[in-house]
Amino acid sequence: xxxxxxxxxxxxxxxxxxxxxxxxxxxxxxxxxxxxxxxxxxxxxxxxxxxxxxxxxxxxxxxxxxxxxxxxxxxxxxxxxxxxxxxxxxxxxxxxxxxxxxxxxxxxxxxxxxxxxxxxxxxxxxxxxxxxxxxxxxxxxxxxxxxxxxxxxxxxxxxxxxxxxxxxxxxxxxxxxxxxxxxxxxxxxxxxxxxxxxxxxxxxxxxxxxxxxxxxxxxxxxxxxxxxxxxxxxxxxxxxxxxxxxxxxxxxxxxxxxxxxxxxxxxxxxxxxxxxxxxxxxxxxxxxxxxxxxxxxxxxxxxxxxxxxxxxxxxxxxxxxxxxxxxxxxxxxxxxxxxxxxxxxxxxxxxxxxx
Amino acid sequence: xxxxxxxxxxxxxxxxxxxxxxxxxxxxxxxxxxxxxxxxxxxxxxxxxxxxxxxxxxxxxxxxxxxxxxxxxxxxxxxxxxxxxxxxxxxxxxxxxxxxxxxxxxxxxxxxxxxxxxxxxxxxxxxxxxxxxxxxxxxxxxxxxxxxxxxxxxxxxxxxxxxxxxxxxxxxxxxxxxxxxxxxxxxxxxxxxxxxxxxxxxxxxxxxxxxxxxxxxxxxxxxxxxxxxxxxxxxxxxxxxxxxxxxxxxxxxxxxxxxxxxxxxxxxxxxxxxxxxxxxxxxxxxxxxxxxxxxxxxxxxxxxxxxxxxxxxxxxxxxxxxxxxxxxxxxxxxxxxxxxxxxxxxxxxxxxxxx
Numbered sequence: 001x002x003x004x005x006x007x008x009x010x011x012x013x014x015x016x017x018x019x020x021x022x023x024x025x026x027x028x029x030x031x032x033x034x035x036x037x038x039x040x041x042x043x044x045x046x047x048x049x050x051x052x053x054x055x056x057x058x059x060x061x062x063x064x065x066x067x068x069x070x071x072x073x074x075x076x077x078x079x080x081x082x083x084x085x086x087x088x089x090x091x092x093x094x095x096x097x098x099x100x101x102x103x104x105x106x107x108x109x110x111x112x113x114x115x116x117x118x119x120x121x122x123x124x125x126x127x128x129x130x131x132x133x134x135x136x137x138x139x140x141x142x143x144x145x146x147x148x149x150x151x152x153x154x155x156x157x158x159x160x161x162x163x164x165x166x167x168x169x170x171x172x173x174x175x176x177x178x179x180x181x182x183x184x185x186x187x188x189x190x191x192x193x194x195x196x197x198x199x200x201x202x203x204x205x206x207x208x209x210x211x212x213x214x215x216x217x218x219x220x221x222x223x224x225x226x227x228x229x230x231x232x233x234x235x236x237x238x239x240x241x242x243x244x245x246x247x248x249x250x251x252x253x254x255x256x257x258x259x260x261x262x263x264x265x266x267x268x269x270x271x272x273x274x275x276x277x278x279x280x281x282x283x284x285x286x287x288x289x290x291x292x293x294x295x296x297x298x299x300x301x302x303x304x305x306x307x308x309x310x311x312x313x314x315x316x317x318x319x320x321x322x323x324x325x326x327x328x329x330x331x332x333x334x335x336x337x338x339x340x341x342x343x344x345x346x347x348x349x350x351x352x353x354x355x
Numbered sequence: 356x357x358x359x360x361x362x363x364x365x366x367x368x369x370x371x372x373x374x375x376x377x378x379x380x381x382x383x384x385x386x387x388x389x390x391x392x393x394x395x396x397x398x399x400x401x402x403x404x405x406x407x408x409x410x411x412x413x414x415x416x417x418x419x420x421x422x423x424x425x426x427x428x429x430x431x432x433x434x435x436x437x438x439x440x441x442x443x444x445x446x447x448x449x450x451x452x453x454x455x456x457x458x459x460x461x462x463x464x465x466x467x468x469x470x471x472x473x474x475x476x477x478x479x480x481x482x483x484x485x486x487x488x489x490x491x492x493x494x495x496x497x498x499x500x501x502x503x504x505x506x507x508x509x510x511x512x513x514x515x516x517x518x519x520x521x522x523x524x525x526x527x528x529x530x531x532x533x534x535x536x537x538x539x540x541x542x543x544x545x546x547x548x549x550x551x552x553x554x555x556x557x558x559x560x561x562x563x564x565x566x567x568x569x570x571x572x573x574x575x576x577x578x579x580x581x582x583x584x585x586x587x588x589x590x591x592x593x594x595x596x597x598x599x600x601x602x603x604x605x606x607x608x609x610x611x612x613x614x615x616x617x618x619x620x621x622x623x624x625x626x627x628x629x630x631x632x633x634x635x636x637x638x639x640x641x642x643x644x645x646x647x648x649x650x651x652x653x654x655x656x657x658x659x660x661x662x663x664x665x666x667x668x669x670x671x672x673x674x675x676x677x678x679x680x681x682x683x684x685x686x687x688x689x690x691x692x693x694x695x696x697x698x699x700x701x702x703x704x705x706x707x708x709x710x
Contacts, residue, residue, distance in 0.1 A: 223633070255631075275578050299528050
């Protein structure tokens with residue numbers, strides 16, 4: 001049986017038995033698996049080459065290009081998982097929201113969502129809205145063989161932050177003002193986004209993704225009580241909606257040390273940790289029964305080989321005895337990181353953790 | 356005795372007995388004192404008016420203008436303390452570093468500090484380098500009467516981040532690469548900056564400042580172990596250098612939940628907390644013997660009056676029973692905040708906490 005004719009929600013045995021999926025399930029692994037957030041991207045010259053002249057959103061909608069970009073870091077670095085190349089705003093674009101990704105700026109939404117009437121613009125998403133996703137994942141699973149593919153979506157809060165602000169923000173003033181000042185509108189907005197996000201992840205899982213990562217990139221801007229009351233219900237709805245597939249669900253946000261326990265309780269099987277919280281402390285916060293992912297400071301990549309190895313060793317030491325650890329950076333690969341440093345880091349983690 | 360003829364390092368009785376300084380010393384207070392980080396600034400129309408046509412750094416070097424700007428929020432909001440109007444990079448400019456504050460960008464350093472040879476550019480700072488500070492604080496203490504003036508400086512790590520990066524950064528790649536990759540150069544750089552910062556604070560205290568706040572704005576980018584080994588020694592040197600004056604020493608950084616204990620141990624009498632960590636939890640982390648400052652989410656200012664009061668009430672409730680609490684926002688006043696909302700917030704905190 002090949003990946004291509006695997007029934008919905010089932011993994012081919014070799015993929016199921018990969019180090020990455022075993023670690024997500026907190027089973028014994030032959031070595032600590034490793035992949036990198038934003039591993040497919042500007043740090044790779046082969047990525048910059050194939051993206052030449054292709055706008056970001058368009059690149060997410062061309063199945064052959066998505067496949068090539070997703071595979072590039074797997075070929076180059078020998079990472080233990082691929083992550084589907086996409087952008088957080090792709091499902092919003094797919095349902096007709098007028099937005100674009102401006103180079104050097106980020107996602108810009110032509111008409112921000114600010115009122116109840118605006119919610120009508122957030123219609124349901126179905127597989128027919130994202131045929132390129134189904135096609136690309138079909139191509140990918142054939143090429144990847146036993147290497148698992150991680151599906152990708154932005155979490156409701158992070159999507160809402162772009163929709164309400166109209167673009168990137170450092171403070172999320174408008175989004176948080178809605179959250180504090182009109183909690184019912186806010187809850188309805190996040191609930192709509194939860195449905196769209198869940199549908200987008202389902203498409204990816206049904207096409208063959210072996211795990212999913214929900215990125216709540218900006219949740220770290222929230223106080224725990226606000227996350228608990230105003231954000232977590234929507235994230236939990238997304239996780240619940242895909243629970244039946246049995247694929248590991250990873251949850252990550254930057255600067256979320258105060259939220260790790262809640263982000264796990266939202267329904268994650270694997271909690272991603274940035275570099276600010278050592279993994280042994282993260283384990284105490286998250287509690288038993290969940291794997292952890294992380295958490296080397298990405299700026300370490302700008303040092304020499306020995307320093308990188310020493311800092312990676314510190315991460316592995318802090319993770320020693322954890323029942324499930326997926327090695328990763330504590331945030332995405334910096335665009336100007338040296339790809340060779342990443343390749344060596346994968347080799348180091350693999351070699352240092354052979355069991 | 357008036358403020359003007361108070362000997363060095365001593366406060367006039369009325370100032371010494373102010374609610375703000377009492378709270379910093381964890382003594383009983385008539386009401387919870389309140390001031391706002393960045394209270395003197397763009398949120399005030401009277402500030403925008405007096406700054407018209409005056410570049411930022413120049414505005415920090417004109418004693419009458421500094422005095423007017425520092426006094427504006429005291430007059431308007433009835434806050435319990437003034438904070439000396441300055442910029443984090445002023446002491447660096449004063450010793451001849453070629454830098455400027457570019458509107459919409461931030462501090463830009465013409466030649467970043469990257470090598471050991473570059474350290475020679477960081478000469479000592481003396482009162483003669485910042486005569487406008489001594490003059491402005493003389494004017495201010497006369498005008499302020501019993502209202503305490505808080506001195507202001509950037510902490511060594513935050514200064515280093517600008518000097519090494521050459522400008523604002525979201526990732527501090529170059530600074531952290533130096534910290535990880537050349538720890539001796541890094542330590543020497545931070546030690547030089549500690550001396551400059553301490554000298555800058557001494558000038559302010561000797562001129563009449565009743566407290567000092569050391570802003571380590573970007574320390575939240577650091578893992579606790581890195582802060583402990585590579586940053587805290589320099590911050591501790593600054594605090595030690597001004598310990599003899601007996602004025603309260605406040606320490607604040609954004610996103611520093613993981614560092615609160617260490618930032619207190621560096622030598623702070625008052626630990627500033629952003630909105631991500633509730634004050635009762637901050638108390639557990641910081642331990643006894645130190646006051647806390649904070650921590651209303653600044654984005655709450657963009658909601659209605661009742662919501663602002665309710666969220667301020669939550670902060671006061673979390674601080675209930677603390678032996679020392681200075682009410683503040685969890686970060687600076689947003690430039691587009693409504694000044695009337697701030698005035699009402701001061702009134703609310705004062706009224707709600709009359710003892």
